[in-house]
Amino acid sequence: MITRFLTDVRVKFNPFSPRSKPARLFLSLIPPNARADGMKVETQMLPRTSKEPSTLGVKFKDGKEMNLDLDKMRITEVMEEVDRHSRLLARKEELTGN
Structure with a gap:
């Protein structure tokens, strides 16, 4: 998963629910040094x-915001959505020569 274009991540989930697996997996895919690199990560745990x-x-760095309902999605679908826009930003960055 391409995380270098993410600036803000907000996750809200019930850790005891089996339907919260995509939320837990997404958080595990964020690199350990992401906060040090400027990414803001907010998690809200819901009661059991x-x-x-x-x-x-x-x-994202370009200001686009995505709000995904994780109860209806698998982790592969979540990664596809996030990576789709990240690849677009990477292509733009490559074309501008930054």
Whole structure:
């Protein structure tokens, strides 16, 4: 997963729910030095009895924001969505020569 274009990650999930697996896996894919490199990572743990769906909010360097409902998605689909825009930003960066 391409994380160098992410500036802000917000995850809300119930850690005891089996449907929160994509949220947990996404957090595990973020590199350990991401916060030191300027990425803001916010996690909100919901109580065990919560029926609220797991959500993921991602903000990119170009200002685009993605809000994904993780209850209806698999981790591969989440990675595809995030990587699609990251590859577009990488291509733009490559073409401008930065």
